[in-house]
Amino acid sequence: xxxxxxxxxxxxxxxxxxxxxxxxxxxxxxxxxxxxxxxxxxxxxxxxxxxxxxxxxxxxxxxxxxxxxxxxxxxxxxxxxxxxxxxxxxxxxxxxxxxxxxxxxxxxxxxxxxxxxxxxxxxxxxxxxxxxxxxxxxxxxxxxxxxxxxxxxxxxxxxxxxxxxxxxxxxxxxxxxxxxxxxxxxxxxxxxxxxxxxxxxxxxxxxxxxxxxxxxxxxxxxxxxxxxxxxxxxxxxxxxxxxxxxxxxxxxxxxxxxxxxxxxxxxxxxxxxxxxxxxxxxxxxxxxxxxxxxxxxxxxxxxxxxxxxxxxxxxxxxxxxxxxxxxxxxxxxxxxxxxxxxxxxxxxxxxxx
DNA sequence: CACACGTGGGA
DNA sequence: TTCCCAAGTGT
Numbered sequence: 001x002x003x004x005x006x007x008x009x010x011x012x013x014x015x016x017x018x019x020x021x022x023x024x025x026x027x028x029x030x031x032x033x034x035x036x037x038x039x040x041x042x043x044x045x046x047x048x049x050x051x052x053x054x055x056x057x058x059x060x061x062x063x064x065x066x067x068x069x070x071x072x073x074x075x076x077x078x079x080x081x082x083x084x085x086x087x088x089x090x091x092x093x094x095x096x097x098x099x100x101x102x103x104x105x106x107x108x109x110x111x112x113x114x115x116x117x118x119x120x121x122x123x124x125x126x127x128x129x130x131x132x133x134x135x136x137x138x139x140x141x142x143x144x145x146x147x148x149x150x151x152x153x154x155x156x157x158x159x160x161x162x163x164x165x166x167x168x169x170x171x172x173x174x175x176x177x178x179x180x181x182x183x184x185x186x187x188x189x190x191x192x193x194x195x196x197x198x199x200x201x202x203x204x205x206x207x208x209x210x211x212x213x214x215x216x217x218x219x220x221x222x223x224x225x226x227x228x229x230x231x232x233x234x235x236x237x238x239x240x241x242x243x244x245x246x247x248x249x250x251x252x253x254x255x256x257x258x259x260x261x262x263x264x265x266x267x268x269x270x271x272x273x274x275x276x277x278x279x280x281x282x283x284x285x286x287x288x289x290x291x292x293x294x295x296x297x298x299x300x301x302x303x304x305x306x307x308x309x310x311x312x313x314x315x316x317x318x319x320x321x322x323x324x325x326x327x328x329x330x331x332x333x334x335x336x337x338x339x340x341x342x343x344x345x346x347x348x349x350x351x352x353x
Numbered sequence: 354c355a356c357a358c359g360t361g362g363g364a
Numbered sequence: 365t366t367c368c369c370a371a372g373t374g375t
Contacts, residue, residue: 027360045371052361086359123373143371190371258358339360
C-alpha cells in the first residue's frame with residue numbers, strides 16, 4: 001500500500017512538472033532569489049488573486065526596495081500602499097516583521113525555516129514558500145491549490161479543515177514534493193491548481209485523470225469538502241463627516257475590528273436601520289447637518305456593511321477630540337480608507353489620488 | 354479550533 | 365443576483 005502510494009506520488013510529481021513546463025506563467029516575483037521580495041509577493045498573494053496583487057507588488061517593491069526601507073516606513077504609508085487590497089492585518093504584520101528582521105536578524109532576511117516561520121504574518125504555507133523559492137529548502141507548500149489537487153487525486157473526502165484530514169494532506173504534500181527542486185515543484189503544483197485543477201475542474205484536458213481517485217469515482221465536484229459558511233452579520237454605519245472650511249475630520253480605526261489601522265469619519269453604529277434624526281440625537285459638538293441621499297453597501301467575508309453619510313458643518317468653537325484629526329481635502333489622499341469610505345469620497349469629488 | 358479578516362472577479 | 369471564492373494567519 002505504501003509502495004503504491006509512493007509510486008503514485010512519483011507519477012504525480014513528474015506529470016505536474018511536465019505540465020508546468022508546457023504552461024509557463026511569467027510573473028514579476030518569479031525567477032528571483034531575493035527573499036525579501038519573495039516574502040513580499042507571498043504576503044500580497046495570500047487569499048488574493050494574482051491579477052489583483054500584481055500592481056501592488058510592483059508598487060511595494062518600488063516604494064520599499066529593501067526590508068530596511070519597509071521597516072523605516074510609517075505604518076500609515078504602508079497601509080496607504082496597501083489600500084484596496086484588503087486583509088490589512090497582512091500589511092501591519094509585514095511592517096512589524098520588517099522591524100523584527102532589522103532588530104533580531106540584523107537586517108538580513110532569515111535563511112532557515114524556523115526563523116522565517118517566526119516572522120509575524122508568516123505561517124506554515126508562507127514559510128515553506130520562502131524557504132523553497134529563495135533558499136531551495138525542501139519544504140512542501142500546502143495552500144488552497146495543493147489541498148484541492150491532493151484531496152482529489154487521493155480521494156480524500158473528509159472536511160479539509162479537520163486536523164486528521166489536514167495532517168494526511170500535509171503528509172501527501174511531503175511525499176509528492178520534489179526534494180531536488182523544491183522551489184520549482186512548489187510553483188508547478190500551485191500553477192497546476194490555479195489553471196488546471198481549478199475549483200470548477202477542467203478534467204477533459206487534465207493529464208492526471210488516470211491517476212485521480214475523485215475522477216474515477218465521479219466525485220470531483222464534491223472534493224475538496226468544506227464546511228458551510230456562516231450567514232453574514234449585517235451592520236449599519238452612520239458616518240458624520242464633520243468639516244470646517246476645507247478640513248475634514250478623520251480618525252484611525254484602532255479597535256479589534258474590521259479595517260484596523262485605516263481612517264474613517266465620526267462613526268455611529270446602529271444595530272439596525274434607523275432614521276437620521278434618531279442617529280444624530282447626541283452629537284459631541286454643535287453643527288449644521290446635511291444628509292446624503294446615497295447609501296453604500298459592502299459585502300465582506302463575514303459581514304455586510306451598510307453605510308450612510310451626513311455632512312456636519314461645525315458651527316461653534318469646539319472641535320472634535322479623542323484621536324480626530326482635521327485634514328485638508330487636498331491631503332486626504334495621504335490616508336488609507338476602507339473601500340466604502342473611499343467610494344463616498346470619490347462620489348463627493350474629493351481628490352484621493 | 355472556529356472564527357474574523359477585504360476586495361474584485363467569474364460563473 | 366448570488367455564490368464561491370484567491371498563493372492563509374492570528375486568536
